[in-house]
């Protein structure tokens with residue numbers, strides 16, 4: 001009797017110790033994966049992380065969660081490319097559409113907003129982008145009341161190029177611009193200033209949110225070196241760095257960096273974001289032909305905009321090299337790309 005009780009006790013001790021070992025093994029595994037994610041992951045490791053995302057998609061913990069970060073502006077400054085590129089990060093989910101919740105659709109309520117979000121695991125960050133949020137104090141205050149700790153991303157662009165982009169957006173039909181940018185600029189001096197004075201909006205933003213919750217990016221860098229922008233965003237969002245140089249390639253015809261269609265990640269990219277399945281580029285409503293500017297108007301715009309840019313750079317504490325607009329504009333490759 002005593003012997004059989006001792007045997008039972010031994011069996012229990014052995015089982016318990018095995019369970020303990022298993023738990024220890026699991027926690028060590030988690031620990032190593034956290035250490036791994038703290039380092040720069042190679043493409044191979046990115047695939048492993050992606051595999052984790054795929055598997056975690058069926059986890060019961062997956063549900064629609066409110067955003068922990070927003071891309072709030074400025075319109076026509078590369079907000080779509082930024083959101084699209086970021087969305088392939090395994091730790092990020094993002095709704096495809098702009099939701100205008102904190103501006104136009106606030107009365108629809110928080111539950112409506114939540115229901116627009118893709119399902120995510122507790123580790124993933126939901127990011128929503130609506131470029132107009134930065135434009136009104138009301139939207140920013142609503143965002144603050146929603147979550148005073150939320151992270152905010154702003155991307156800005158040379159205001160002259162931004163004006164051209166906006167103009168092309170409004171006045172293009174079937175790829176043709178149907179009126180004169182020069183005339184529009186002359187007739188809309190007040191609007192030119194209003195659209196180009198980034199400092200007004202950034203100052204208002206800094207009055208509501210601590211600066212370390214705001215990341216200000218440069219569209220020019222996104223165009224020329226998307227990888228470095230992705231890395232800045234990863235660091236700001238405190239997520240593991242997974243982007244690698246081979247994920248993006250410059251597409252001469254589009255004139256922009258696009259997803260590399262020849263990596264084995266591309267089928268996954270197509271499931272996550274809307275890009276051209278043949279080229280890996282953003283759709284044709286991004287990268288439109290810009291209107292011509294005559295010398296006089298260019299001089300006028302430079303004069304009006306230069307002090308506004310200086311105010312903006314002083315405020316954000318960094319300088320973007322937007323003063324070479326003329327060279328860029330005349331750059332042959334750029335001319336070819338817009339044709």
Ligand SMILES: Nc1ncnc2c1ncn2[C@@H]1O[C@H](COP(=O)(O)OS(=O)(=O)O)[C@@H](OP(=O)(O)O)[C@H]1O
Nearest residue numbers: 075076077078079080081165256257282286287288
């Ligand atoms: N990689 C890549 N692919 C395509 N487009 C790119 C890219 N990087 C930056 N851009 C620039 O993004 C400009 C559009 O900006 P937004 O997405 O903010 O426009 S919008 O406000 O959402 O309508 C768009 O402006 P336009 O060239 O005037 O169409 C692009 O210049």
